[in-house]
Amino acid sequence: MLYLASQSPRRSQLLEQIGVDFRIVDVEVPEQRHLGESPRDYVSRVARDKARAGLSILEEAGVAVLGADTEVVLDDEVFGKPDDAEDAAGMLRRLSGRVHEVISTVWLVTRSGEWSDTSRSRVTMPMLDNATIAAYIATGEPFGKAGAYAIQGHGAKLIEHLDGSHSGVMGLPVFETARLLRAHSLIRA
Numbered sequence: 001m002l003y004l005a006s007q008s009p010r011r012s013q014l015l016e017q018i019g020v021d022f023r024i025v026d027v028e029v030p031e032q033r034h035l036g037e038s039p040r041d042y043v044s045r046v047a048r049d050k051a052r053a054g055l056s057i058l059e060e061a062g063v064a065v066l067g068a069d070t071e072v073v074l075d076d077e078v079f080g081k082p083d084d085a086e087d088a089a090g091m092l093r094r095l096s097g098r099v100h101e102v103i104s105t106v107w108l109v110t111r112s113g114e115w116s117d118t119s120r121s122r123v124t125m126p127m128l129d130n131a132t133i134a135a136y137i138a139t140g141e142p143f144g145k146a147g148a149y150a151i152q153g154h155g156a157k158l159i160e161h162l163d164g165s166h167s168g169v170m171g172l173p174v175f176e177t178a179r180l181l182r183a184h185s186l187i188r189a
């Protein structure tokens, strides 16, 4: 049986989109970047910790667990989920008129091995004025989203260009996830 160690509705939706049969396992993993840890290593560690935490809870034999993490990176600074409206506004002001990177890593762990893949996307935002930022925050959409925006929602209006993976920005890179599952015979095609 395949499990997804995530409470993110987007991740479930993306996995359902490709017809994968799975169950959810709830995990709570601290998201704190270590001193000197690169953004890529940080994202990978957190995703792996989620998958491992899921596996450690499950008792049945032969299970496989997927864990994922997504962060927005600007100039080596990692933007996670905003704490409040002020934090969200600060992130969006920083992302305004700039190109940032979105890193999404997925880990597949079983009792016999651990494998991962990473998607990196470059996202260009136009200059955003304060009124636009305030109106966007008022939609409530930035909360629970890395970098305080959602490419799958109203946030699409803030994205001038995407060089990368739409599903990766949303939280689960579908191409990479399917490749991992296929390589370990968890899906056929």
Ligand SMILES: Cc1cn([C@H]2C[C@H](O)[C@@H](COP(=O)(O)OP(=O)(O)OP(=O)(O)O)O2)c(=O)[nH]c1=O
Residues within 6 Å of the ligand: 005, 006, 007, 008, 010, 011, 031, 050, 068, 069, 070, 071, 072, 081, 102, 144, 145, 146, 147, 149, 150, 151, 152, 155, 169, 170, 171
């Ligand atoms: C940039 C961006 C992020 N996001 C979301 C994806 C992730 O859910 C979230 C980043 O936080 P994560 O810590 O990666 O995930 P999560 O806490 O939501 O879920 P879980 O740990 O239980 O798996 O930001 C979007 O939905 N759209 C976007 O455009």
